[in-house]
Amino acid sequence: MIPASSTAAFPIRRRRRFPFWIPILPVWLLTLPIVLMLAPLVLIACLYLRVPPFHGVAVYWQLFNSLRCLRIEVNDPRASTSIRIF
Amino acid sequence: MNENRKRILDMLAAGQINPEQAERLIAALEKETPAPQAGANTEPRSSAWPKYLRVVVEAEEGHHANGPAKVNVRVPFQLLRAGVKLASIIPPQARMKVNDALHEHGIELDLNQIKPENLEEVIYQLKDFTVDIDDKKNKVRVFCE
Numbered sequence: 001m002i003p004a005s006s007t008a009a010f011p012i013r014r015r016r017r018f019p020f021w022i023p024i025l026p027v028w029l030l031t032l033p034i035v036l037m038l039a040p041l042v043l044i045a046c047l048y049l050r051v052p053p054f055h056g057v058a059v060y061w062q063l064f065n066s067l068r069c070l071r072i073e074v075n076d077p078r079a080s081t082s083i084r085i086f
Numbered sequence: 087m088n089e090n091r092k093r094i095l096d097m098l099a100a101g102q103i104n105p106e107q108a109e110r111l112i113a114a115l116e117k118e119t120p121a122p123q124a125g126a127n128t129e130p131r132s133s134a135w136p137k138y139l140r141v142v143v144e145a146e147e148g149h150h151a152n153g154p155a156k157v158n159v160r161v162p163f164q165l166l167r168a169g170v171k172l173a174s175i176i177p178p179q180a181r182m183k184v185n186d187a188l189h190e191h192g193i194e195l196d197l198n199q200i201k202p203e204n205l206e207e208v209i210y211q212l213k214d215f216t217v218d219i220d221d222k223k224n225k226v227r228v229f230c231e
Contacts, residue, residue: 049177059171066164069138073158 002028002061003068009082019082090115090134103203111210136213136230138162146223163209163230170205173197 002024009019046053073082091112098108115134143157176184181197188195217228 051175051177056175059168059175063165063168063172066162066168068164069160069162070165071158071160073156075157076155 001068002064003085006083006085008084009080011079011081024085093135097203097206103206107203107207111207114210134213135210136163138231139166139212140227140229140231142225142227144225166209167202167205170200170202173200174202 004023004025006022006024007019008022011018042057043053046056067085070085071083073084074080075082094103094108094111094115097103098105103111139161141157141159141161144154145156146154173181176197184197185195212230215228215230217226219226
């Protein structure tokens with residue numbers, strides 16, 4: 001299943017961290033028409049590079065899926081950053 | 087059927103591993119999972135395959151007045167699997183260039199040799215992998231969970 005949401009926190013004015021929640025699912029839905037429009041170009045590129053198109057798409061799909069549960073947190077007094085993907 | 091055993095058989099059916107590798111993985115699985123006692127609670131051992139690679143760093147060195155710096159990274163192994171599969175669709179010409187560039191930087195790594203079935207075995211063996219570095223001011227811990 002593709003990631004549905006994420007949280008990110010970046011430092012503002014050095015110390016304070018500003019956390020915000022990013023729903024990814026609407027982003028996928030919004031980008032879907034663009035992906036469909038680009039599909040013929042991807043197909044041509046795959047054929048040119050001699051990569052099986054469906055295999056290529058499957059690999060990228062798996063890559064997006066595997067981003068779930070990724071967590072990167074850096075807590076430093078000067079600059080704290082946190083990224084979590086659900 | 088055990089979930090891990092089914093997964094190994096699926097990999098074998100899909101041609102991702104050969105029968106010899108499947109046999110080795112199942113043997114390792116049987117060694118890891120003792121036969122359940124009659125009447126005992128038979129909870130499936132999904133923990134046999136690690137899911138995440140964790141890197142935890144606590145550094146007190148330096149100039150921090152507000153406490154130590156901490157790094158906490160959790161990378162799903164699925165991401166590594168996907169990355170290896172991504173490497174498999176790199177066109178051969180590009181792969182050769184990458185291999186040459188790695189060689190120039192002193193990294194003897196052949197992308198052609200990195201295959202998903204090899205990674206599965208590595209991931210399985212990583213279940214007990216732990217690197218623990220603990221000096222006076224810094225702690226680094228790399229482990230799988």
